[in-house]
Amino acid sequence: MPNTAPTSVTNPYAALAIPNFRRYIVGLLAFTMAIQIQGTVVGWQIYELTHDKLALGLIGLAEAIPFIGMSLYAGHVADKHDRRRIALTALMVLTGCSVALLVLPLFLSHAPQTVTRAIYAVIVTSGFARAFLQPARQALGAEIVPRELYANAITWRSGSWQLASVLGPALGGVLYATGGASLAYSVDVAMTVVGFSFIWLVRHRSVLEAHHTEEIAESLKAGVRFVFKERILLGALTLDLFSVLFGGAVALLPVFAAEILHVGPKGLGLLRAAPSIGAVGMSFALAHRKPMERAGRTLFSVVALFGVCMILFGASTSFPLSVAVLVVSGAADMVSVFIRSTLIQTVTPVHMMGRVSAVNSVFIGSSNEIGMFESGVTAQWLGTVPSVVMGGVATLGVVAFTAWRLPSLRKLRRLDEAKPSGAGNI
Numbered sequence: 001m002p003n004t005a006p007t008s009v010t011n012p013y014a015a016l017a018i019p020n021f022r023r024y025i026v027g028l029l030a031f032t033m034a035i036q037i038q039g040t041v042v043g044w045q046i047y048e049l050t051h052d053k054l055a056l057g058l059i060g061l062a063e064a065i066p067f068i069g070m071s072l073y074a075g076h077v078a079d080k081h082d083r084r085r086i087a088l089t090a091l092m093v094l095t096g097c098s099v100a101l102l103v104l105p106l107f108l109s110h111a112p113q114t115v116t117r118a119i120y121a122v123i124v125t126s127g128f129a130r131a132f133l134q135p136a137r138q139a140l141g142a143e144i145v146p147r148e149l150y151a152n153a154i155t156w157r158s159g160s161w162q163l164a165s166v167l168g169p170a171l172g173g174v175l176y177a178t179g180g181a182s183l184a185y186s187v188d189v190a191m192t193v194v195g196f197s198f199i200w201l202v203r204h205r206s207v208l209e210a211h212h213t214e215e216i217a218e219s220l221k222a223g224v225r226f227v228f229k230e231r232i233l234l235g236a237l238t239l240d241l242f243s244v245l246f247g248g249a250v251a252l253l254p255v256f257a258a259e260i261l262h263v264g265p266k267g268l269g270l271l272r273a274a275p276s277i278g279a280v281g282m283s284f285a286l287a288h289r290k291p292m293e294r295a296g297r298t299l300f301s302v303v304a305l306f307g308v309c310m311i312l313f314g315a316s317t318s319f320p321l322s323v324a325v326l327v328v329s330g331a332a333d334m335v336s337v338f339i340r341s342t343l344i345q346t347v348t349p350v351h352m353m354g355r356v357s358a359v360n361s362v363f364i365g366s367s368n369e370i371g372m373f374e375s376g377v378t379a380q381w382l383g384t385v386p387s388v389v390m391g392g393v394a395t396l397g398v399v400a401f402t403a404w405r406l407p408s409l410r411k412l413r414r415l416d417e418a419k420p421s422g423a424g425n426i
Contacts, residue, residue, distance in 0.1 A: 012287040015153035020144040023201045028137070029160045031091060031195025034188045036168025038098060040272050041176050041184045042119060044265050047254040049112050053379045056254060062120045066127035068362050074132040075223055075358020079351065082205055083140040090133035091196040097126040098192050102185035135357035137199075142345050142353050144204055150345040151338075152287065158337050159283030162330070165276030173269020223355025226348070233347055235409040236299065236340045237360060239402045243303045244333075246394035255384050261319045274323045275330030282334040296412030299339045300403050302332040307395030314388030 015021050046055050078086055100122045105115055145153040175184035227234055257268035309329035316322045340360075348356045378387035403410050 012152065012155075015145050015149045015156055018145055020202050020204055021141075021153060021156075023198050024141060024144060025156060025160045027195045027198030027202070028141075028157065029164045029195075030191050030198060031094070032161050032164035033168040033171070034094075034098065034191035034195060036165050036272070037172035037175070037184060037188045037191065038101065040169045040172035040269055041181055041188070042101070042123070043254045044173075044176060044268060045181055046116065046119065047258065049116050053252065053255055053384065054377065055116070056252065057377055057379075058120065059123060062123040063127035063130070066124055067131045070128055070131035071134070071358045071361045072223065072355070073358075075135040075355035075361070077132065078135040078139050078354025078358065080354075083136040083143065083354065084199065084202055084204055086132055086136035087140060087199055088196060090129045090136065091192065091199060093129035094126055094133070095189065095192040095196060097122050097129065098185060098189040100125075102182065102189060105181060131361070134361040135354045138357040138360075139353040140202070140204070144202065151342050154338060154341045154345065155283055155287040158334065158341065159280055159287065162276040162279035162283055162334060166273045166280055169272030169276075170269045173265045173267070173272070176269075177265045223352060223359050226352060226356055227359045230347055231406065232409050232412060233343050235402060235406040236343055239299065239303055239398065239409075240336060240340055242398040243306060243336075243395045246391040246398065252379055252384055252388065255379065256322070260317060260384065261322060263319055267319065270323060271326060274326035275333065278327035278330030278332075279334035279337075282331040283338070286335070286338055293413055295339055296410045299336060299412075300399055300410060302335040304396055304399045305329075305332040306336070307392045307399065310392030310395060311389050312392075314385050314392065 011017075016025070042059060043056060046059060049055075074086075101119065104118045104122070141153065141157055142150065171187070172184055175187055227237065253271045254268055257263050257265070257271055261267060261271075263271075306329050309325050309332065313322055313325045313329070316325065344356060344360055345353070378390070381387075382390070
């Protein structure tokens with residue numbers, strides 16, 4: 001059961017009054033910082049070794065294949081076993097991946113192609129680990145707070161993730177520019193260990209076995225069926241999938257930093273951090289505002305704003321303007337994440353949270369990691385700037401089509417009014 005704590009939904013700090021949730025947040029902050037440091041350094045390192053835009057896209061593909069391939073099974077595992085233990089095991093593997101990235105160049109310093117292949121192998125391994133970490137940590141985060149505090153907890157959880165996404169890339173860029181990959185990966189290892197330690201301090205055991213007795217195949221199908229029967233939830237996930245798939249420019253940031261804006265690794269760190277700067281500010285605003293009255297319209301508006309930001313970013317040759325546009329895109333994306341995450345936790349029964357979170361992870365993994373691959377391929381074919389601008393235009397098309405096809409999502413008012421249609425009884 002969640003820890004007892006004040007549960008006033010008008011108190012913006014209510015979820016933080018729960019000790020287990022505070023430990024969870026610190027752990028999330030630490031290992032997300034580690035992942036962001038690693039992502040910044042890996043991107044720059046691969047580009048320095050290859051000078052190939054497609055190689056940057058392959059980073060996303062190397063992580064997406066194992067992540068998406070294992071996500072549904074990982075959701076089944078998260079609903080059948082203790083979620084804290086699963087998260088800790090995944091974090092141990094991610095720590096090993098960080099150590100591998102630290103030591104590989106020491107043994108393979110005279111073989112750049114071998115180093116590149118080894119880095120991709122580590123990314124594949126981390127993709128498997130993240131597949132199990134994602135549904136387990138999301139379900140664990142839902143278990144340790146009362147249901148009436150879900151929206152408040154999601155705000156702080158998302159805000160902490162975004163804060164780490166501000167600090168991590170900026171720190172990664174500075175560390176790489178100051179002491180090279182060895183220093184950056186050393187801090188990456190240390191932050192992963194800190195994240196593991198605080199999740200280990202969360203005193204909670206999942207009690208799920210009595211609710212989950214299906215065979216594996218039926219269990220996996222149940223999570224997918226639930227999402228596809230909940231039209232509002234499916235619409236929100238689909239909107240996020242295609243908007244980020246077409247509109248994401250993260251994979252190409254090393255190219256913008258090196259060849260268009262000419263700002264080097266420190267500038268790359270700021271570019272990677274910029275969306276999260278906007279997201280952190282927005283998460284703080286969301287925590288202190290009253291519940292949304294027009295959640296559906298707000299969702300479509302912020303995703304459209306995200307697409308416009310990608311068009312402006314692709315066309316910009318000014319570093320300050322590029323950073324400013326990315327900050328706005330992060331604020332818009334934060335509102336989308338908040339609405340989608342709140343819908344998932346409000347509509348989904350607790351005993352299905354792992355599997356539904358896994359389906360969500362497939363959508364997110366498809367949009368982020370495969371989006372990186374798509375960006376690399378289109379940049380190779382069309383050029384860096386046209387690929388980003390066209391992706392923003394495609395995002396606006398996705399918004400228009402989804403608004404037309406799903407009027408129920410467009411007309412959604414308060415998030416706490418969303419109710420399951422009965423799919424949870426599957």
